[in-house]
Each structure stands twice: as C-alpha cells, then as structure tokens.
Amino acid sequence: MRYLPKSPAERAAMLERIGVRSADELFHAIPEEYRLRRDLKIPRQMGESEIIEYFRNAATQNGSGFASFLGAGCYRHYRPVVIDSIVQRGEFLTSYTPYQAEITQGTLQAIFEFQTMICELTGMDVANASMYDGSTGAAEAVMMASRITGRSHSVVASTVHPEYREVMATYAQHQGLPSLTVGYEAETGRIRLDLLEAAITDETACVLVQSPNFFGVVEDIPAIAEIAHAKGALLIVSIAEAVSLGVVRPPVEADIVSLEAQSFGVAISYGGPFCGVIATKEKFIRQMPGRLAGQTHDADGNRGFVLTLATREQHIRREKATSNICTNQALVALMATVYLTVYGKEGLRELALQNMAKAEFARKALSAQPGVKALFEASPRFNEFVVVTEEPVAAMQARLLEQKILGGVDLSKWYPELGQATLWCATELNTRAQMEAAAATMAAREAVGA
Amino acid sequence: MATETLNPVGAPTPRNTTLGKVRTHPTQNEGLIFEKSSPGKRAVRLAPLDVPEVEAEALLGDAFRVDAAPLPEVSEIEIIRHFTRLSTWNYAIDLGMYPLGSCTMKYNPRVNEFVARLEGIAEAHPYQPESLTQGSLEVVRELEQCLIEITGMDAITLQPAAGAHGEFTGILLVRAYHESRGNARRKVIVPDSAHGTNPATAAICGYEVQNLKSNSLGMVDVAELERIVDEDTAALMLTNPSTIGVFESEIHKIADVLHAKGALLYMDGANMNALVGKARPGDFGVDVMHLNLHKTFSTPHGGGGPGSGPVACKAILEPFLPTPVLARRGDGLLGWNFDRPQTVGRVRAFYGNYGMFVRALAYILANGPDGLRQTTEDAVLNANYIRASLEDLYELPYKTASMHEVVFSDKRQAARGVKTGDIAKRIIDYGFHPFTVSFPMIVSGALMIEPTESESKEELDLFIEAMRAIAQEVDETPERVKNAPHSTRVSRLDEATAARKPVLRWRPVTE
Numbered sequence: 001m002r003y004l005p006k007s008p009a010e011r012a013a014m015l016e017r018i019g020v021r022s023a024d025e026l027f028h029a030i031p032e033e034y035r036l037r038r039d040l041k042i043p044r045q046m047g048e049s050e051i052i053e054y055f056r057n058a059a060t061q062n063g064s065g066f067a068s069f070l071g072a073g074c075y076r077h078y079r080p081v082v083i084d085s086i087v088q089r090g091e092f093l094t095s096y097t098p099y100q101a102e103i104t105q106g107t108l109q110a111i112f113e114f115q116t117m118i119c120e121l122t123g124m125d126v127a128n129a130s131m132y133d134g135s136t137g138a139a140e141a142v143m144m145a146s147r148i149t150g151r152s153h154s155v156v157a158s159t160v161h162p163e164y165r166e167v168m169a170t171y172a173q174h175q176g177l178p179s180l181t182v183g184y185e186a187e188t189g190r191i192r193l194d195l196l197e198a199a200i201t202d203e204t205a206c207v208l209v210q211s212p213n214f215f216g217v218v219e220d221i222p223a224i225a226e227i228a229h230a231k232g233a234l235l236i237v238s239i240a241e242a243v244s245l246g247v248v249r250p251p252v253e254a255d256i257v258s259l260e261a262q263s264f265g266v267a268i269s270y271g272g273p274f275c276g277v278i279a280t281k282e283k284f285i286r287q288m289p290g291r292l293a294g295q296t297h298d299a300d301g302n303r304g305f306v307l308t309l310a311t312r313e314q315h316i317r318r319e320k321a322t323s324n325i326c327t328n329q330a331l332v333a334l335m336a337t338v339y340l341t342v343y344g345k346e347g348l349r350e351l352a353l354q355n356m357a358k359a360e361f362a363r364k365a366l367s368a369q370p371g372v373k374a375l376f377e378a379s380p381r382f383n384e385f386v387v388v389t390e391e392p393v394a395a396m397q398a399r400l401l402e403q404k405i406l407g408g409v410d411l412s413k414w415y416p417e418l419g420q421a422t423l424w425c426a427t428e429l430n431t432r433a434q435m436e437a438a439a440a441t442m443a444a445r446e447a448v449g450a
Numbered sequence: 451m452a453t454e455t456l457n458p459v460g461a462p463t464p465r466n467t468t469l470g471k472v473r474t475h476p477t478q479n480e481g482l483i484f485e486k487s488s489p490g491k492r493a494v495r496l497a498p499l500d501v502p503e504v505e506a507e508a509l510l511g512d513a514f515r516v517d518a519a520p521l522p523e524v525s526e527i528e529i530i531r532h533f534t535r536l537s538t539w540n541y542a543i544d545l546g547m548y549p550l551g552s553c554t555m556k557y558n559p560r561v562n563e564f565v566a567r568l569e570g571i572a573e574a575h576p577y578q579p580e581s582l583t584q585g586s587l588e589v590v591r592e593l594e595q596c597l598i599e600i601t602g603m604d605a606i607t608l609q610p611a612a613g614a615h616g617e618f619t620g621i622l623l624v625r626a627y628h629e630s631r632g633n634a635r636r637k638v639i640v641p642d643s644a645h646g647t648n649p650a651t652a653a654i655c656g657y658e659v660q661n662l663k664s665n666s667l668g669m670v671d672v673a674e675l676e677r678i679v680d681e682d683t684a685a686l687m688l689t690n691p692s693t694i695g696v697f698e699s700e701i702h703k704i705a706d707v708l709h710a711k712g713a714l715l716y717m718d719g720a721n722m723n724a725l726v727g728k729a730r731p732g733d734f735g736v737d738v739m740h741l742n743l744h745k746t747f748s749t750p751h752g753g754g755g756p757g758s759g760p761v762a763c764k765a766i767l768e769p770f771l772p773t774p775v776l777a778r779r780g781d782g783l784l785g786w787n788f789d790r791p792q793t794v795g796r797v798r799a800f801y802g803n804y805g806m807f808v809r810a811l812a813y814i815l816a817n818g819p820d821g822l823r824q825t826t827e828d829a830v831l832n833a834n835y836i837r838a839s840l841e842d843l844y845e846l847p848y849k850t851a852s853m854h855e856v857v858f859s860d861k862r863q864a865a866r867g868v869k870t871g872d873i874a875k876r877i878i879d880y881g882f883h884p885f886t887v888s889f890p891m892i893v894s895g896a897l898m899i900e901p902t903e904s905e906s907k908e909e910l911d912l913f914i915e916a917m918r919a920i921a922q923e924v925d926e927t928p929e930r931v932k933n934a935p936h937s938t939r940v941s942r943l944d945e946a947t948a949a950r951k952p953v954l955r956w957r958p959v960t961e
Binding site: 001002003004005006010011013014015017018019020023024026027028029030031033034035036039040041042043044045046048050051052054055056057058059060061062063064066068070072073074076080082084085086087088089090091092093094095096097098100101102103104105106107109110111112113115116117119120121125126127129130132133134135136143161163164166167169170171173174175176218220221222245246247248249250267268269270271272273285291292293294295296297298299300302304305306308309310311313314315316317318319320321323324325326327328329330331332334338340341342343344345346347348349350351352353354356357358360361380381397401406409428431432435 | 480482483484487489491492493494496497499500501502503504506509510511512513514515516518519520521522523524526529530532533534535536537538539540541542543544545548550553555557558559561563564565566567568569570571572573574575576577578579581582583584585586588589592595596599600611612613614615617618622625645646647649650651652653654655656659696697699701702726727728729730733734742744748750751752753754755756757758772794795796797798799800801802803804805806808812814815816817818819820821822823824825827828830831832834835837838839850851853874875878883884889903904905906907909910935938939940941942943944945947948949952953954955956
C-alpha cells in the first residue's frame with residue numbers, strides 16, 4: 001500500500017519490540033465475535049491513474065460547457081490562481097488547529113488577517129475564525145442572540161435563503177426556540193416592515209434578515225434595525241453573496257452579521273466546503289461561538305498570535321459552551337483571505353460594480369422579451385434578479401439547456417405565490433454573448449409557436 | 451562578510467548543531483498584510499466590461515457603500531511572499547510526525563487534492579439539473595456505500611460539516627426516534643473521558659448531560675451504567691476505542707444495558723482509525739455514530755478545517771435522517787429525495803462539504819479492503835511500539851491494551867516540577883509537533899500520543915529518542931524543559947494578556 005512507509009522486515013522488528021507475533025494480536029481486546037474476518041466489500045485497491053480516471057468519468061457525466069446563470073447561495077466568481085498555489089502549501093494544508101502557537105504562527109496570523117478583513121467589510125468590531133457555512137452560521141447567530149437577550153423567540157424574513165431557514169428551524173426546534181416568518185412586499189421584494197413590527201414581542205430575541213436577500217434585493221437595514229431595537233430585539237444580517245460588500249453599504253446597524261464567504265475565491269464544489277463567519281459588536285464577544293485568534297507577545301516582546309477566549313468553547317466549558325463547534329473551515333477562510341488580498345480595496349469595488357452591470361444588462365435583456373417580466377425592478381439589487389415567464393419554467397429551462405444554458409433557479413418550490421418565477425444570477429464571468437443568447441432563446445418561444 | 455555565529459536568544463544549541471532530527475534555519479520576518487499596503491498597488495486586473503457600466507449610487511440609493519472597505523493594496527509577488535513566509539512558521543504533517551492524540555494526523559494524499567479540483571467536479575452547482583449532476587451523485591453514492599460497509603450500519607447522511615456537527619445530527623436522530631415513540635426522554639449519558647464536543651452537543655440538542663465516571667481501567671463502569679440508565683435516558687455517547695486508546699471490550703454489555711431500557715448507543719467515531727477493516731460498530735451494538743472524514747479518511751485538517759462528519763445509523767433511525775437523502779429513481783438516475791415526513795430537517799444548506807467526499811473516496815479507492823486493513827494494523831502497531839519504547843520512562847496510568855493511541859501521564863516528571871505542557875513544548879525543539887496535552891481529563895497530566903499509520907519506523911525511533919532525551923533532561927536540566935521551546939521564531943506567548951485585553955483585529959496606527 002503506497003501510503004504506508006514500512007517494509008515487512010520493519011514491521012517484524014517492531015512486533016518483536018512489542019513482544020507479539022502478529023499485528024492481529026494487538027486487537028485481542030476486541031471480542032472475537034465482533035472481529036471482521038473477511039475483506040470489506042468495497043472496490044479493490046486502485047492505482048493513482050485509475051483513481052484519476054474514475055473521477056474524470058464522474059466529471060464528464062456531470063456535463064460541461066454550459067453558460068450558467070445559477071446563483072442562489074453559490075456564486076460563480078473567478079478564482080485567482082495564487083489561491084490554490086498558497087492553500088496547497090503543505091504547511092497550511094496539513095497543519096492542525098493552531099493550539100501550539102509557537103509552531104503555528106503562520107495559520108494564526110492568517111486567521112487574524114481574515115478576522116480583520118471581515119470586520120472591515122461588514123462594519124462589525126470582531127469576527128471569528130469561521131463557521132461551517134452561511135446556513136449554520138445564521139442558526140448559531142440566532143442561538144447567540146437568545147443567550148445575549150435571555151429571550152427565546154426569533155423573527156425571520158421569508159426572503160432569507162430557504163435552505164438557511166430550514167437549517168435554522170432544525171437548530172431552533174430542539175432548543176425550544178420558537179420562530180415566526182415574516183413575508184415580503186409584492187412590489188419591492190423587501191421584508192414587510194409593518195408585519196415585522198407586529199411580529200416582534202417582548203419575547204423576541206432577534207430579527208434575522210438576509211441582504212441582498214434571496215431575490216437579490218438589498219434590504220433597508222437601518223429601518224429594520226430601528227424596528228428591532230425599539231423592542232429590545234437584536235438584528236442579525238445574513239449575507240450570502242459576499243462580493244456585494246464591495247458596493248453595498250455594510251449593515252453597521254446589525255448586532256450580528258453572519259456571512260457566507262464562498263464568493264471570495266471558493267469553488268462551488270456542489271455546495272461545499274464553504275466558509276461561514278460570524279461578526280459582531282465588541283460587547284457580545286463572550287457569547288460568540290467559534291474560535292478567535294488574538295494578538296499578544298512572547299517573552300522577548302515579539303508580536304505573536306494565539307487562539308484566545310477559549311473559555312467560551314466546548315473543550316473547556318463542555319455542556320456550558322456557547323456552541324459545540326470544534327473543527328471549522330480554516331483552509332477555506334485562508335482562501336478567502338488570499339482572495340481579498342488579491343482583489344484589495346479597489347479591486348473588490350471594481351468587481352462588485354462589474355457584477356451589478358452584468359446583472360443589470362441580463363435583467364434588461366431577458367425582460368425585454370415577450371412573455372418575460374422582471375420583478376422588484378424599483379428596488380436596489382446586486383447581481384441577482386427574479387423574472388416571471390408566461391412559459392412554464394420546466395419548458396423554458398429545457399429549451400435553454402438545448403442551447404447549453406443553465407437558466408435561473410425555479411422558485412416555485414419555495415415561493416409558489418410568485419407563479420412561474422426563476423432567480424437569475426449574473427457575475428463577472430457571464431459574458432454579454434451568453435446573456436444575449438439566453439434572451440434570444442427566451443424570445444424564440446413565440447417563433448416556434450409554443 | 452560577517453562570519454560571527456548569531457545566538458541572539460542564548461539558546462543552548464549553537465549554530466549548525468543538530469538536535470534530534472533538526473537544525474535551525476532562518477525564517478523570514480513578515481508583518482501583517484495591512485502593513486504592506488500602499489494606495490495604488492494592485493494584484494488583479496479584471497477583464498474589460500463588455501456591457502454598459504451602471505450608476506451604482508443611483509441604483510442602490512441609501513444602500514450604496516460610500517467608502518470602500520480598507521482592504522490591503524499589494525501586488526501579486528508580495529502576496530505570494532507574504533503567505534509563503536507565514537507558511538514557513540507552521541509545523542505540518544508534510545514536515546514530520548504530528549502525534550496529536552484524537553486528531554489522527556495522517557498523510558493527506560495529493561491525488562485527493564487533484565481530483566477534487568477537476569473542473570466538472572469543482573464547478574458543479576447544487577441547483578443544476580440532476581441530469582447534469584449524475585457524476586457528482588455517483589461519488590456520493592459510492593462513498594455512502596463504502597462507509598456503510600465499513601461501519602456495518604444500514605443508512606447514512608453525509609450532510610454534517612464536521613465531527614461535532616455529526617454529533618449534533620446523530621443526537622437529533624436519537625431525539626426524533628424517542629419522540630416518535632411518545633417521549634423524547636430527558637438525559638444523555640457522557641463518560642468523563644469524552645471529548646468536550648459530546649456534552650456540548652447533548653446540551654444544544656436540549657438534553658441534560660449526566661456524567662459517567664470511568665472505572666479503574668479507564669473504561670465504562672458497566673455496573674454504574676446499569677445503575678443510572680433509566681427510562682429517562684435517551685442515549686449514551688461513547689467513544690470507542692476510548693480517548694485513552696482502549697477498546698471497550700464489554701461493549702456488548704453496554705449496548706444491552708442501554709437497549710434494555712429503550713436507550714440508544716451513540717458512538718463518537720473519532721477513533722475509527724483503530725477499527726476500519728478489523729471490526730464494525732454496527733456489529734457490536736452501536737445504533738448511530740459519526741465519522742470524521744478529516745481524521746480516518748485522510749482529508750486535510752487545513753489548520754482547523756474543513757472537516758466532514760457523516761452520520762451512519764441502524765434502520766430504526768433511517769426515517770429521521772436529514773433531508774434530502776440520495777435515492778436511485780425508477781429510470782436508473784440518482785436524485786435527491788425530499789419527501790421525508792419524519793426527517794429531523796436539514797442540518798446544513800445544500801449537501802454537505804462535498805469536496806471532502808471526493809477526497810475521502812479517493813483515499814478509500816487508493817486503499818481497497820486490504821489497504822484499509824493494513825492501515826489500521828499499522829496505526830495500532832505504531833502506537834504500541836511507542837508504548838513499549840517509552841513505558842519505562844513515562845507513567846502509564848492505565849495498563850489496558852492500547853489500540854491506535856497511547857496515553858501516558860507526567861506523574862514522574864511532575865515530581866521534578868515539569869508538566870506535560872513543558873514536555874510538549876520541549877519536543878518542538880526536537881522537530882516534532884507535540885502530542886495532545888492534558889486530555890483526556892481522567893488522566894492527570896496526560897500525554898496523549900497518536901502516531902497514525904503514516905509514520906515510518908525511522909521517524910518513530912527519532913520520536914522515541916527525543917522523548918527519552920527529554921526524560922533525561924527532566925532529571926538533569928529541568929529548566930531547559932520548563933522554558934522550552936528554544937528554537938522557535940517566538941518563545942512562549944502571553945496567553946493571559948491575549949484573553950484579558952483581547953486584540954482580535956488589526957487597526958491602522960492613528961497619529
């Protein structure tokens with residue numbers, strides 16, 4: 001077996017030192033009736049070339065060469081080559097959680113830089129080292145708000161990513177944290193402020209909204225914050241499309257921000273691994289879940305970094321911890337850190353503006369076609385938009401697929417009230433030609449007399 | 451040119467002298483990336499916009515961001531140097547043995563990284579039509595089947611993102627099972643030797659945690675378990691082999707005691723590296739368990755993540771698995787089934803840390819049944835070799851047979867004022883990552899050593915020599931151990947100040 005660095009003679013010498021005749025003897029503590037005396041029924045050992053062949057086949061079966069307008073929580077952005085060059089360095093890739101600070105200063109300083117960048121982007125005071133993803137981050141943020149306020153209810157906008165809401169519901173239901181959902185205005189796609197105000201009670205720990213929301217519409221965060229705070233509830237803002245922060249005002253009125261950083265240089269990879277992160281106000285640090293890197297100094301006065309405030313965490317506090325999280329998404333957070341360093345202050349702004357321009361062009365191109373109408377057109381948006389078509393969604397998508405185009409996500413499963421609606425995303429990677437081809441295909445429906 | 455030997459910290463080892471397997475080598479200083487920033491530098495050039503520009507301020511109104519976030523402004527060479535320099539300050543499996551007990555720091559094969567980045571795999575979108583995702587789904591199905599076979603369980607979900615997330619999912623299954631029978635029950639029993647995630651998980655699932663004291667062998671006290679298990683007990687969360695690296699040989703009795711009262715047996719699979727191909731939890735009474743793909747199945751730890759924590763269970767728990775579950779349809783295509791009325795719900799958006807599934811499956815395929823069994827045997831062989839080579843110098847608190855890891859205590863060294871943490875810091879000077887310190891908590895001053903199968907006899911012998919040399923230093927020059935490490939870029943860091951006055955982000959120096 002090519003990963004095992006021992007010859008038969010070396011194994012024999014080691015067994016002799018231990019004083020047993022065979023490795024199997026070392027398993028005597030396992031009662032014989034539970035010993036597996038046959039081979040596992042799994043595929044036989046493969047050579048490296050066969051393994052690559054196996055996965056190449058899988059990749060081929062997935063289909064390729066499609067122009068994609070899919071977003072909805074997983075965004076296609078260009079990934080600069082240096083990201084993988086850096087994260088594939090063994091010193092980052094094959095290192096553990098930096099508990100031994102003297103020999104993990106590289107990881108620790110990178111986490112500190114990540115935390116700083118997230119603070120600068122979100123307008124929060126502190127950010128943790130990462131959460132699993134945006135969905136679990138939002139759920140943990142709700143539990144954090146409950147601990148801070150001593151209240152148990154949450155109010156959630158229906159325009160938070162539907163899968164995030166499902167995860168939140170799973171977490172909340174088993175802790176006895178009731179949750180209410182508040183709908184959106186048909187005209188703007190924004191949360192209904194009157195319903196929000198009515199939904200908040202003395203028991204409400206937090207309001208959770210997403211911005212840009214699931215329809216790509218930017219919420220009125222100052223107004224939502226005012227309503228939440230007036231009743232003593234905290235405001236949690238979930239951000240699924242992190243590139244929006246290049247041009248959209250950060251949610252500084254929020255108490256907690258739960259960000260999904262996948263857009264910052266992380267491959268979509270069928271939905272994971274991604275990189276959640278929680279950022280908050282300084283006064284709430286001690287209720288925050290997850291690891292934190294902090295600056296300190298060594299005995300000689302050199303600047304250095306350590307994991308800190310660990311008394312919040314499960315390995316110290318056990319059942320009284322703020323969360324059970326241990327392993328996080330460190331290497332993915334490093335990808336995001338490198339990405340943000342590559343784009344920098346001006347690059348991220350320019351990238352965000354390109355995304356807006358592409359989405360604007362795509363929206364106009366599609367909605368100019370007969371039988372196609374864009375929704376929420378008067379609202380501020382980033383790089384996603386909703387269109388409603390006269391043609392049934394499945395038929396439209398089938399025609400687009402024939403042209404090698406992956407059209408928008410069907411919304412009927414989550415928002416049946418919108419009718420034949422799809423959610424489209426255009427990023428810097430969508431070309432004008434792709435958008436014009438999509439529009440032309442939508443228009444072709446009349447021509448074929450459908 | 452100056453030829454004088456620099457010895458700024460007065461370290462006891464002069465230049466060009468080898469200690470164990472290492473010799474010091476200069477590392478580059480490097481500030482924070484923000485400190486290298488200067489307006490106008492950039493590392494990116496976007497493709498020209500092929501559509502009309504937009505007036506962002508007009509489109510966004512009050513939601514327009516006036517001030518761009520002050521991200522660093524640097525060039526590409528500075529980025530490469532910055533992160534490369536930082537990387538050289540890290541220890542890693544790629545540099546040498548990393549015997550962190552419970553963490554299973556094994557070799558991370560490079561072919562795993564290669565296949566996870568194949569374009570058709572890395573770019574698959576979770577909302578693209580299932581007809582265009584069959585390759586991705588085949589990988590999920592193959593991994594599910596392998597893991598079910600390896601664990602001896604009946605069903606599985608790959609959705610949890612890490613071990614603790616898997617525990618959460620597993621205990622939710624337990625809860626849903628009991629609820630379906632009319633009573634969620636009140637408490638979860640957790641041995642005092644357990645990982646901290648176990649009690650934390652039980653608590654966030656709404657259970658009271660009942661502590662179970664280990665017996666004099668460091669194992670589950672079956673009589674005590676029998677005494678405390680009742681109709682209010684939802685489950686026992688058991689790590690097997692335990693955190694002292696010992697197989698719970700009365701596992702069948704433990705399962706029987708629980709099942710007699712209608713309670714379930716949850717197994718923390720953190721130590722599955724001792725069992726793969728040799729014994730299956732499903733065969734010895736476990737009802738539900740999680741695996742750590744980043745431990746047993748070689749996906750990289752990456753400085754703390756990402757992980758992946760699949761949960762395997764018996765058929766009685768299958769109806770409650772998180773939604774969706776993978777199924778083969780009538781037309782032969784694979785697809786996600788969302789119609790699961792008894793599900794505990796989703797625990798993560800999309801389908802989990804998919805990129806880790808690819809890596810874990812690549813590892814399983816590289817091994818096959820014979821390779822996995824040999825891997826397990828080598829992991830146990832390595833731990834026992836270390837035990838046999840150090841037990842004359844380090845106290846072995848439990849003499850029970852070791853599996854994949856061995857736990858010593860610092861009892862003899864502590865008598866001379868040297869603690870496990872000091873020994874850990876000193877072994878850094880010898881070129882090794884320390885073992886796990888002060889865990890499990892049932893051992894006072896624990897040194898928890900898990901070599902994994904990835905270490906050669908040569909590397910193990912160097913580790914053993916280093917540990918023996920340190921034991922001698924404790925007797926002869928204890929201060930050298932207590933002040934270690936002596937060879938690292940930074941000496942021991944002031945953790946108390948870091949916690950008392952937290953500095954958690956960089957801020958520009960203001961005049």
